Amino acid sequence: xxxxxxxxxxxxxxxxxxxxxxxxxxxxxxxxxxxxxxxxxxxxxxxxxxxxxxxxxxxxxxxxxxxxxxxxxxxxxxxxxxxxxxxxxxxxxxxxxxxxxxxxxxxxxxxxxxxxxxxxxxxxxxxxxxxxxxxxxxxxxxxxxxxxxxxxxxxxxxxxxxxxxxxxxxxxxxxxxxxxxxx
Numbered sequence: 001x002x003x004x005x006x007x008x009x010x011x012x013x014x015x016x017x018x019x020x021x022x023x024x025x026x027x028x029x030x031x032x033x034x035x036x037x038x039x040x041x042x043x044x045x046x047x048x049x050x051x052x053x054x055x056x057x058x059x060x061x062x063x064x065x066x067x068x069x070x071x072x073x074x075x076x077x078x079x080x081x082x083x084x085x086x087x088x089x090x091x092x093x094x095x096x097x098x099x100x101x102x103x104x105x106x107x108x109x110x111x112x113x114x115x116x117x118x119x120x121x122x123x124x125x126x127x128x129x130x131x132x133x134x135x136x137x138x139x140x141x142x143x144x145x146x147x148x149x150x151x152x153x154x155x156x157x158x159x160x161x162x163x164x165x166x167x168x169x170x171x172x173x174x175x176x177x178x179x180x181x182x183x
Contacts, residue, residue: 017042019054020074026141027069029085035061043074050077068140070108091162092140095173096150102142102175110139110177112155114165117174131176135161139175 022041027033038061040054052060052075066081086092095114106112113134137155145151153175157165165173 017044019043020051021054021057021060023069023071023073023075026071027065029065029068030083031065033060033063033065033080038075041074049074051075052077052080086156089158090156091159092154092156093137093162093165094152094154095165095168095175096170097153097173097175098145098150101173102153103177106139106142106153106175106177108139108141111180112137112139113176113178114155114161114168115174115176116168117172119169120171134176135164136178137161137165 019040020043022039023037024039025037027037035057038057040057043051060075060080063080064083065079066084067079068085069075069079101117102112113131113136115131115134135157137157140154140156142154143152150170155162155165
């Protein structure tokens with residue numbers, strides 16, 4: 001009887017769980033997906049998300065990532081195929097940054113406002129945009145510099161914001177974490 005109850009409890013806990021593919025390593029849009037980039041995870045339900053079953057791993061390997069993929073993300077059908085990134089009307093821009101030009105807490109996926117800091121060594125008044133009028137973007141990736149070397153941050157922004165960001169001198173770029181629009 002104890003075994004039957006234990007089996008029934010285990011069946012209820014595992015019932016409905018299926019094996020799906022998850023991303024193990026960060027992948028760029030257009031990058032070929034390798035078997036080592038994928039893991040099999042148990043998920044309670046697909047819930048209409050279009051998750052890719054583990055049994056389809058062979059058909060996924062060798063395909064391209066349609067979008068940038070983050071480690072730990074469940075893989076969906078819309079994320080596999082020809083690169084469709086950046087989305088229409090959006091541009092990816094890289095900005096050169098040194099330590100202190102962005103918050104240490106900033107991570108990929110963060111929403112930022114791109115402000116203008118005073119030029120190094122300047123002592124006169126600055127003509128910077130107020131942050132409320134500064135262009136905004138989403139952080140795609142961060143490549144920190146080593147020691148005092150300059151690193152880079154890739155940002156996704158609409159075309160107008162990307163143009164405004166590109167016009168800021170590198171030494172004056174200041175990334176400020178912000179809440180997503182509408183929150």
